[in-house]
Amino acid sequence: MKLEQTEAWEQGPTDMSATTQSPVVTAALREAAAETDSRQEGLFQYKDLLLMLIWRDIKIRYKQSIMGFFWAVLMPILIIGSGMIVMVVFSTISGHPINKTDVLAVAAKAVPWAFFVAAIRFGTNSLVANKELVTKIYFPRAIMPIAAVLASFFDFAVAESVLAIVLILARVGVSVQIFWLPVLLAALMLFTAGLALLLACANLFFRDVKYLVEVVLTYGIFFTPVFYSAAKLGKWGWILMLNPLGPILESISSVLVLHQPPSPTWLVYSAAWSVLIFLVSWRIFQKSEAAFAEAI
Amino acid sequence: MGHNGIQFSGVWKKFAKGEKFDSLRDLIPSMAKWLVSGNHRGELRQREFWALKDVSFDVHGQALALIGPNGSGKSTALKLLSGILKPDRGEVHVRGRLGALIELGAGFHPDLTGRENIYLNGTILGMKKAEITRKFDEIVEFSGIGEFIDTPVKRYSSGMYARLGFSVAAHIDPEVLLVDEVLSVGDYHFQQKCFDKMRDFVRKGTTLVFVSHNMAAVSGLCKTALLLKHGVPVFLGDVAGAIQKYYSFYEEETSNDNIELAEVRLRTAAGEERDVFDPGECVVLEVKLKALQDLRNAHAALLIHTVDGQLVFDTATSRLLNNRPLELKKGETATVAFTLDMNLRSGVFLMGFNISSEIDVPGQYIYYNGCVKRVVMSREQKANGIVHLNPRAELTLG
Numbered sequence: 001m002k003l004e005q006t007e008a009w010e011q012g013p014t015d016m017s018a019t020t021q022s023p024v025v026t027a028a029l030r031e032a033a034a035e036t037d038s039r040q041e042g043l044f045q046y047k048d049l050l051l052m053l054i055w056r057d058i059k060i061r062y063k064q065s066i067m068g069f070f071w072a073v074l075m076p077i078l079i080i081g082s083g084m085i086v087m088v089v090f091s092t093i094s095g096h097p098i099n100k101t102d103v104l105a106v107a108a109k110a111v112p113w114a115f116f117v118a119a120i121r122f123g124t125n126s127l128v129a130n131k132e133l134v135t136k137i138y139f140p141r142a143i144m145p146i147a148a149v150l151a152s153f154f155d156f157a158v159a160e161s162v163l164a165i166v167l168i169l170a171r172v173g174v175s176v177q178i179f180w181l182p183v184l185l186a187a188l189m190l191f192t193a194g195l196a197l198l199l200a201c202a203n204l205f206f207r208d209v210k211y212l213v214e215v216v217l218t219y220g221i222f223f224t225p226v227f228y229s230a231a232k233l234g235k236w237g238w239i240l241m242l243n244p245l246g247p248i249l250e251s252i253s254s255v256l257v258l259h260q261p262p263s264p265t266w267l268v269y270s271a272a273w274s275v276l277i278f279l280v281s282w283r284i285f286q287k288s289e290a291a292f293a294e295a296i
Numbered sequence: 297m298g299h300n301g302i303q304f305s306g307v308w309k310k311f312a313k314g315e316k317f318d319s320l321r322d323l324i325p326s327m328a329k330w331l332v333s334g335n336h337r338g339e340l341r342q343r344e345f346w347a348l349k350d351v352s353f354d355v356h357g358q359a360l361a362l363i364g365p366n367g368s369g370k371s372t373a374l375k376l377l378s379g380i381l382k383p384d385r386g387e388v389h390v391r392g393r394l395g396a397l398i399e400l401g402a403g404f405h406p407d408l409t410g411r412e413n414i415y416l417n418g419t420i421l422g423m424k425k426a427e428i429t430r431k432f433d434e435i436v437e438f439s440g441i442g443e444f445i446d447t448p449v450k451r452y453s454s455g456m457y458a459r460l461g462f463s464v465a466a467h468i469d470p471e472v473l474l475v476d477e478v479l480s481v482g483d484y485h486f487q488q489k490c491f492d493k494m495r496d497f498v499r500k501g502t503t504l505v506f507v508s509h510n511m512a513a514v515s516g517l518c519k520t521a522l523l524l525k526h527g528v529p530v531f532l533g534d535v536a537g538a539i540q541k542y543y544s545f546y547e548e549e550t551s552n553d554n555i556e557l558a559e560v561r562l563r564t565a566a567g568e569e570r571d572v573f574d575p576g577e578c579v580v581l582e583v584k585l586k587a588l589q590d591l592r593n594a595h596a597a598l599l600i601h602t603v604d605g606q607l608v609f610d611t612a613t614s615r616l617l618n619n620r621p622l623e624l625k626k627g628e629t630a631t632v633a634f635t636l637d638m639n640l641r642s643g644v645f646l647m648g649f650n651i652s653s654e655i656d657v658p659g660q661y662i663y664y665n666g667c668v669k670r671v672v673m674s675r676e677q678k679a680n681g682i683v684h685l686n687p688r689a690e691l692t693l694g
Contacts, residue, residue: 048424049422052416052425056412063407132403133402133403136402137402138394206320207318208320290382
């Protein structure tokens, strides 16, 4: 995989043809033997730039620190609020009272959902918003959507900290299941980053992709188990789980709130999607990168 | 260093002009149409043109100027070198750490302070964070921003903005440096500083590719130059030759239905036709014209510009001949001759000639016709500047 090779690239140009894309450059590098074409450095070389762009995005949002913090928790609070309304409606119809666990489960799912929405929205625009950089300066373009996703991840971390406090206050407790969390977050990140790469690229070529994305993100919450658990749908629950985000969100809420292990089948299903989406998107992104400066 | 360099071999680059499908809204109907109509060749095909045609050059540890009129492909060549664009044919190699002064202050964020933007812009240009920290004071010092370094750059003047941008870019310590017309930023003093900085780079063995319309800067920095026109390499060789050739592009003659310029002669007072003169020499521009329509109340004007477009001198028959107008019937001919003492410094000037007539509104003219001749003033080492004031000096001791 490309990312791994770039680290080897750091050590020295041992296998140069592997990191290059176009046959022209491949030939060039072979000819140049041990000399590197300085423009073909790997993504790893740009670690500082990636960190700097993430820092920029965070810095700008948190310039007024109160507002920055507010933004990080606003979306999750709104989602939890709407979830409460949905739950009240459900409980009125079914006659079952709302319990604390249900509310907290919605909260545990609302925070990662808010991250997904923000990261995709931000990531989709990342290339077009930095048009000046795309047309004037060379660096691996994948840095931009990835920086956008990681900057949103910072907000997510802030919101998760708030959630942790809420869970502690609600005396939910912690179980050994929490060790699943890194795995679940990795799958969520991979899925989100993959989609962001693909959509950023698509939005560069077709500027109305962002409107389409907006619509899908707005209504996507109804096709994802956030307000309610898939189990509530009874025998049709599996349809909601087909959405790769479904099992991830359900698993997050079950390891944090319900203290139950995630369903292995669904977890594997989601993880497979995440890896697949990321790899395919990465490939498409790399293939079309050369045309960005002309098409933007 | 010493091993850095650029190789551009047989490079072709094409661009599409005209309409592009940049939204799904346009794409989907046109794809449907394409499927239904069975016209699988016509409409989606974009018209293409070559922005660069078979361009080759090699530079290793020296300075090369890319010159040419607008749209000749200079910036495209730089973008190919920096890796932003990929060639359609041919190969581009760059060896050594690449720095590009193409867009000053690229990626500056208005809400961040000068300090923060130095880090942001520096990493965008390819520096490591630690490296920026090391050079930070030097960068601030060079920019002359001083106490404003902790002010958000949105409060900067455009000059300060550009100065900070140049300052960051100049501290990349590149082995290969691409420069695109950035010397025009800041005041005279800062321009001089930038120029000196680039000269330092060249002295240290940096490979420099320099794009500019400022021929004084071009000849001051580079020994060789590549002249491009419409993407075609016209001349590759010593900078003086390239500049001469470049100016010949400006020679033009326009013609329309009103007048025909039958003969344009640039000569000495003695009648010898040439385009190279000594400062102070007497020069005659003689134009024989033929009226293709009736011509009423017309005047001929002569303008001399520097190649940078600065007006040096202009005059007209209306002023020189007591407002005696040019009146010609269709088919008649006349000869206009301007005689000048060319008290100009050495270099290239553009001498324009045109016929105009004042319409009802005073100060408003219709231009009928014109031509531009290139005049070369031969080398005169005594002075600099635009004009030649025939200087003499006396030195009295005691």
